[in-house]
Amino acid sequence: xxxxxxxxxxxxxxNGGAELHARYIAERLARHAEVEVVTTCARDYVTWRNERPxxxxxxxxxxxxxxxVTHERDPNHFGRQSRRVFDQPHSIAxxxxxxxxxxxxxxxxxxxxxxxxxxxxxxxxxxYRYYHAWHGARRVPAKALLVPTAERxxxxxxxxxxxxxxxVRAVMYNSHEERAMIQAxxxxxxxxxxxxxxxxxxxxxxxxxxxxxxxxxxxxxxxYVGRIDENKGCKELFDFFLRYANxxxxxxxLVLIGSAIMPIPQHPxxxxxxxxxxxxxxxxxxxxxxxxxxxxxESLSMVALEAWALGRPVLANGRCDVLKGQCxxxxxxxxxxxxxxxxxxxxxxxxxxPLHARLGRNGRDYFTQHYTWPxxxxxxxxxxxxxxxxxxxGARRPVExxxxxxxxxxxxxxxxxxxxxxIPSNAVVPGSxxxxxxxxxx
Amino acid sequence: MTDFxxxxxxxxxxxxxxQIRARIREKRGVDYTEEExxxxxxxxxxxxxxxxxxxxxxxxxxRRKREASLPPNFKFEDTTLFETHRGLLAFIRRLLRPVLxxxxxxxxxxxxxxxxxxLNAQQAALEPLYYEVIHNLVLETTRLGIDVKxxxxxxxxxxxxxxxxxxxxxxxxxVVQYRPGAVPPLQPPSGGGDSRAPESAEQSERRNRRRRRxxxxxxxxxxxGRSGQGAQGAQGAQGAQGALGAGGTPMxxxxxxxxxxxxxxxxxxxxxxxxxxxxxxxxxxx
Numbered sequence: 003x004x005x006x007x008x009x010x011x012x013x014x015x016x017n018g019g020a021e022l023h024a025r026y027i028a029e030r031l032a033r034h035a036e037v038e039v040v041t042t043c044a045r046d047y048v049t050w051r052n053e054r055p056x057x058x059x060x061x062x063x064x065x066x067x068x069x070x071v072t073h074e075r076d077p078n079h080f081g082r083q084s085r086r087v088f089d090q091p092h093s094i095a096x097x098x099x100x101x102x103x104x105x106x107x108x109x110x111x112x113x114x115x116x117x118x119x120x121x122x123x124x125x126x127x128x129x130y131r132y133y134h135a136w137h138g139a140r141r142v143p144a145k146a147l148l149v150p151t152a153e154r155x156x157x158x159x160x161x162x163x164x165x166x167x168x169x170v171r172a173v174m175y176n177s178h179e180e181r182a183m184i185q186a187x188x189x190x191x192x193x194x195x196x197x198x199x200x201x202x203x204x205x206x207x208x209x210x211x212x213x214x215x216x217x218x219x220x221x222x223x224x225x226y227v228g229r230i231d232e233n234k235g236c237k238e239l240f241d242f243f244l245r246y247a248n249x250x251x252x253x254x255x256l257v258l259i260g261s262a263i264m265p266i267p268q269h270p271x272x273x274x275x276x277x278x279x280x281x282x283x284x285x286x287x288x289x290x291x292x293x294x295x296x297x298x299x300e301s302l303s304m305v306a307l308e309a310w311a312l313g314r315p316v317l318a319n320g321r322c323d324v325l326k327g328q329c330x331x332x333x334x335x336x337x338x339x340x341x342x343x344x345x346x347x348x349x350x351x352x353x354x355x356p357l358h359a360r361l362g363r364n365g366r367d368y369f370t371q372h373y374t375w376p377x378x379x380x381x382x383x384x385x386x387x388x389x390x391x392x393x394x395x396g397a398r399r400p401v402e403x404x405x406x407x408x409x410x411x412x413x414x415x416x417x418x419x420x421x422x423x424x425i426p427s428n429a430v431v432p433g434s435x436x437x438x439x440x441x442x443x444x
Numbered sequence: 445m446t447d448f449x450x451x452x453x454x455x456x457x458x459x460x461x462x463q464i465r466a467r468i469r470e471k472r473g474v475d476y477t478e479e480e481x482x483x484x485x486x487x488x489x490x491x492x493x494x495x496x497x498x499x500x501x502x503x504x505x506x507r508r509k510r511e512a513s514l515p516p517n518f519k520f521e522d523t524t525l526f527e528t529h530r531g532l533l534a535f536i537r538r539l540l541r542p543v544l545x546x547x548x549x550x551x552x553x554x555x556x557x558x559x560x561x562x563l564n565a566q567q568a569a570l571e572p573l574y575y576e577v578i579h580n581l582v583l584e585t586t587r588l589g590i591d592v593k594x595x596x597x598x599x600x601x602x603x604x605x606x607x608x609x610x611x612x613x614x615x616x617x618x619v620v621q622y623r624p625g626a627v628p629p630l631q632p633p634s635g636g637g638d639s640r641a642p643e644s645a646e647q648s649e650r651r652n653r654r655r656r657r658x659x660x661x662x663x664x665x666x667x668x669g670r671s672g673q674g675a676q677g678a679q680g681a682q683g684a685q686g687a688l689g690a691g692g693t694p695m696x697x698x699x700x701x702x703x704x705x706x707x708x709x710x711x712x713x714x715x716x717x718x719x720x721x722x723x724x725x726x727x728x729x730x
Contacts, residue, residue: 333455342468343461350464360455431458 003035003386008115008138009128010106012041012068013054014061017280018229019047020129020151022304023200027126027149028064030201030379035123039066040115042106042134049074050106069111079103088156088418094410097162101133112137119145124386126174130166131157139166143401146170147385152180153299154323159421164188165402171389174198174382176302178331178430179323186425193399194392196385199302201375204311205281210289213282217275223255224317224348225290227283227305228297230262230274235296235319240267242344247271249345254352256294259286288312291358292351300324307373310334310365315358317347327429334365517564520557525550 009024016022028037039061043052050071059066083100086092111134115125119142127135130150139146148170152158167173167188173195175181185191214220230236243256244267255271259278266274278286287293293309295318303325306316316335318325320343329335336351338344351358371377404410526537544550 330457333457336457336460336464342471343464346464346468347461350460357455357460364455 003123004121005031005035005037006040006115006118006122006125007031007037007128008040008111008125008134010042010132010134011044011047011050012039012061012066013045016045018304020149023149023151024126024128025061025064026200026203027378027382029062030375031382032064034379034383037064039064040111041066041068042071042108042111043068044071044106048077067114069108069114071106071108073105073107075103075105087160087415090417091413092415092417093413094161094404094415096413097160097415098410100160101136101162104131105133107133109137112141116141124171124389127170130163136162136166139170140401143169144171144398147172147174147389149174149176150180150184151176151301152184153301154183154422154425154427155299156418156422158183158187158425159416159418161415162404164190165404168193169399169401171392171399172196172385174385176200177324177327179327179428180301182430183323183425183427187421194385194388196381198378198381199307199373200304201373201378202304202308202311203280204308205284208284208288208312210285213285213289216282217273217286219255219257219273219289221255222291222352223257223273223289224292224294224352225257225259225286225309226294226296227259227287227308229260230258230264230266232264233299235298236264238319239294239296240272242338242341243272244269245341246345246348250349254291254348257286257290259283284308284312287314290314292317292348294348295319295322295325297325298322303328306335307369311369311373313362313366315351315361315365317344317351323427323429327431330429330431332364332368334361334368336361517561517568520554520561522551522554522558524557525554 007024007028009021011021012025013021014025016025024039028039031037042050043054043056044050045053051074052070054068056068056070059068080100080103083096083103087097087100115138119125122145124147125138125142125145126147126149127138128149128151129135130148130152135148139148146169148167150167150173157163164187167184167190170193173181173184173190173193175184175195175197176199178197181195181197226236226239228234239256246253247269255273258266258272258274259276261277262274266272275286287305287309290309292315293306295303295306295316297303298319298321300322301324303318306318306325306328309316310332316325316329318329318335318337320326320337320339325335326337329337336347338347351361526534526541528534528537
């Protein structure tokens with residue numbers, strides 16, 4: 003079997019988001035198939051500047067073919083385009099212009115995918131909202147599997163993506179909430195889909211004591227791992243934690259791991275250790291009492307899965323449907339929506355040994371059951387088999403037309419932000435109305 | 445703070461969250477989110493404020509009036525009255541202006557209109573501020589109304605708890621009886637040993653009598669007698685210990701021991717019950 007993995011940027015030094023997800027999947031599927039990664043020469047996700055050499059490269063034994071980006075992103079232009087399509091009635095042409103301005107625009111990459119499609123069994127397109135995924139899905143729909151990595155942001159309300167989600171062969175979702183949101187936004191229930199998510203490279207042995215010695219962290223602590231950014235809910239986390247620290251002067255400390263792009267409050271109980279290598283990161287999680295995930299928008303939190311894999315409970319932001327749903331389904335975490343809940347849940351996890359132990363154990367079980375690599379690989383391979391059977395039966399879904407020149411310029415599209423507000427947001431919980439989805443995916 | 449007892453293998457996170465929220469509601473009385481407060485401020489103002497004093501649709505009225513009744517403002521200078529884009533007409537007007545001034549003096553009119561236009565501009569700049577002030581006032585008043593309501597409930601709750609505690613303290617005081625002869629008061633050291641000898645003899649005689657009495661008792665009587673002694677407070681300060689019950693916990697009004705001693709023993713130096721861990725650092729349920 004021959005597979006291509008198309009993603010906006012790729013490299014061993016990119017350690018987060020859809021890019022890392024794509025790398026893990028490519029490396030794992032390479033055990034079962036011949037895999038080639040198709041990507042751009044960009045390294046920076048803000049500018050998409052061509053920083054890596056064009057041509058074929060090897061990353062961890064996987065061939066990577068890079069294509070140049072035709073233009074860098076102009077933040078002002080992209081901002082204007084975003085306001086137009088998110089906040090105002092607009093046309094299909096406006097949305098395509100927005101996609102172009104978002105980047106990374108690489109027509110050569112799309113041409114290559116189209117040329118090599120006949121030699122490939124399937125093409126995995128990562129991140130629905132980028133240029134390569136949209137154009138790739140339209141040019142080679144018969145081979146395209148989409149891994150949307152969709153968050154609850156207005157882009158999902160854009161009309162052009164509805165056709166993409168309905169045209170591809172299959173969709174590999176990250177979570178039940180992501181699937182519910184995409185299906186509500188694009189009505190793509192007919193397209194085969196499965197909730198897969200992603201595994202993680204959990205080390206066989208971790209040493210919490212080593213972390214404590216190395217970084218001189220003596221007291222019990224809660225940990226946050228990730229970019230320290232207001233968009234990730236860190237400002238709210240700091241506000242809540244400072245209030246909590248005042249209420250409980252001898253409670254847990256807070257250890258932050260990751261690069262900071264916002265000021266971190268100076269407090270004796272908040273320790274920022276910066277970016278750490280994977281070994282230290284896992285040791286830190288193992289040494290912690292719990293992981294805090296304050297993010298409002300996640301399609302899947304890998305670090306939460308890693309904490310569960312190491313038997314640590316998670317305290318998540320309940321306004322993020324995905325995290326809340328995972329906490330409920332795994333029975334391995336609590337969630338908060340405001341300070342009072344934050345204080346009560348953190349205190350409960352900090353002070354209640356049996357609860358802490360049970361949640362930690364549930365997390366480990368949940369990870370083993372759903373997110374170990376054999377489970378993930380099996381889901382992909384099963385989907386490939388299913389699609390091959392469909393190929394044999396000759397069933398095809400046509401690509402939807404976006405209309406002619408004039409139709410594309412009529413301002414009939416509703417503001418994407420308005421569309422998003424109409425999409426129901428809730429954690430998918432067994433026993434609720436969405437349980438049908440759960441059982442179908444199981 | 446909430447304390448959960450985990451008894452079975454199944455943890456229902458939603459159930460725990462419901463308990464936590466119920467606990468928060470119990471603590472706060474009425475529980476509103478920021479959005480709910482905003483909604484209440486816009487819609488149900490009369491529920492919290494005196495409706496005779498404040499209109500519940502105040503903000504809406506203000507906004508509508510402001511949008512509807514803003515006249516266009518313009519600058520008014522000394523030449524405005526005579527301005528025209530036609531050159532010939534402007535020339536004629538300039539020529540005839542002295543003649544016009546023979547009939548009336550336009551300068552006060554020009555000055556007044558000039559000031560008026562400035563006032564209009566200032567007013568227009570102030571209106572958003574007024575709006576903001578009123579908006580914030582309404583929000584804060586609503587919030588304060590809710591807070592007052594909550595505080596009233598908390599005061600009621602605390603006063604009932606205080607009553608309960610006072611009753612409990614009285615009950616405990618009733619159990620502890622002070623007997624002046626039971627424990628001799630401390631005497632300052634004195635130089636003479638005469639007074640001590642007869643007292644010591646008397647005391648040793650008492651002690652011997654007590655020993656003889658104890659010796660005659662059966663063992664089961666002895667154990668029963670000790671607790672009874674404690675409960676009756678026969679030995680002064682020891683009586684209070686007896687009132688604490690066998691486990692050293694204070695008795696509630698019904699006479700049952702509350703396990704607060706246990707709780708404080710379990711807590712670590714953070715004042716929290718510890719997360720018990722196995723040897724490999726894993727939390728356990730011990």
